[in-house]
Amino acid sequence: MAYNLLKGKRGIITGALDSNSIAWKVAEKAHEEGASFVLTNAPIAMRMGEINALAEKTNSKIVPADATSVEELTHLFNQSQEILGGKIDFVLHSIGMSVNIRKKIGYPELNYDYYAKGVDVSAMSLHKMLSVAYQLDALNEHASVVALTYAAAQRTYPFYTDMADIKALLESIARSFGYHYGIKKKVRVNTVSQSPTKTTAGTGIKGFGDFFDYADAISPLGNASAEDCANYCVTLFSDLTKMVTMQNLFHDGGYSTTGVSDLMMKKAGITE
Numbered sequence: 425m426a427y428n429l430l431k432g433k434r435g436i437i438t439g440a441l442d443s444n445s446i447a448w449k450v451a452e453k454a455h456e457e458g459a460s461f462v463l464t465n466a467p468i469a470m471r472m473g474e475i476n477a478l479a480e481k482t483n484s485k486i487v488p489a490d491a492t493s494v495e496e497l498t499h500l501f502n503q504s505q506e507i508l509g510g511k512i513d514f515v516l517h518s519i520g521m522s523v524n525i526r527k528k529i530g531y532p533e534l535n536y537d538y539y540a541k542g543v544d545v546s547a548m549s550l551h552k553m554l555s556v557a558y559q560l561d562a563l564n565e566h567a568s569v570v571a572l573t574y575a576a577a578q579r580t581y582p583f584y585t586d587m588a589d590i591k592a593l594l595e596s597i598a599r600s601f602g603y604h605y606g607i608k609k610k611v612r613v614n615t616v617s618q619s620p621t622k623t624t625a626g627t628g629i630k631g632f633g634d635f636f637d638y639a640d641a642i643s644p645l646g647n648a649s650a651e652d653c654a655n656y657c658v659t660l661f662s663d664l665t666k667m668v669t670m671q672n673l674f675h676d677g678g679y680s681t682t683g684v685s686d687l688m689m690k691k692a693g694i695t696e
């Protein structure tokens with residue numbers, strides 16, 4: 425069911441790689457809610473070609489941009505305003521990549537070149553996007569920027585290795601830039617801390633399947649799906665949440681505030 429929550433709004437959606445991507449679902453929902461937007465991803469992801477089907481389905485244009493390149497991000501924001509016919513009302517940062525995770529390198533032995541790459545792609549890219557938008561004055565008053573994060577920023581998950589540190593930085597950037605952009609133009613910046621979700625980035629993490637089941641058993645509502653996450657992002661892009669900024673918002677079925685669940689105790693064989 426659609427509510428026209430984003431009618432007339434213009435957006436930029438990063439990170440739709442395939443139909444499992446959280447960003448893919450956000451694009452579908454934003455389209456249903458009346459938004460027009462530009463889709464973007466790293467040029468290398470474009471070559472896989474699946475994003476074209478999403479662009480067709482949502483009647484949107486694609487502007488490739490490597491999120492680590494200020495030059496490409498500047499082109500993205502300029503082009504998007506031209507294509508959409510005005511300043512931007514919402515931005516989704518849905519970008520994550522760790523070479524250390526891909527190569528299954530444990531936390532105590534992290535490779536620092538890979539670590540730096542992960543920081544640049546997955547966290548500093550949010551600062552770069554916001555800084556480019558700020559300097560171009562590309563966002564409308566009350567525009568909403570949402571970046572996706574994970575609870576390893578607050579608590580330790582050994583297999584999440586450098587991404588735990590990187591997500592902590594991402595959340596800090598959202599708070600710090602949220603202050604400056606709020607003062608300048610009432611732009612709000614938030615992070616959404618999402619349940620484990622079966623996507624390319626998610627399933628690349630060692631032991632992901634087991635961890636997915638563990639989180640599901642702990643969360644009173646169960647794991648939040650990518651579709652649920654998309655619905656939440658749409659509310660954050662809408663005017664209904666225009667005073668929410670500089671927050672890390674847990675979207676996890678209650679996982680982050682549950683100490684223990686009956687189901688988990690049973691599964692662990694502690695209680696019958």
Ligand SMILES: NC(=O)c1ccc[n+]([C@@H]2O[C@H](COP(=O)([O-])OP(=O)(O)OC[C@H]3O[C@@H](n4cnc5c(N)ncnc54)[C@H](O)[C@@H]3O)[C@@H](O)[C@H]2O)c1
Nearest residue numbers: 439441445446466469491519520572620621623624625626
């Ligand atoms: N899947 C999960 O369990 C989960 C849980 C919480 C948060 N998240 C976060 O959600 C976000 C989206 O991930 P996803 O799970 O949908 O996986 P995904 O693999 O579908 O999306 C990750 C995206 O990042 C893009 N990307 C990588 N390098 C880039 C670059 N240099 N420039 C531009 N884009 C680049 C990829 O092309 C891809 O589209 C990430 O920030 C991830 O950390 C995922």
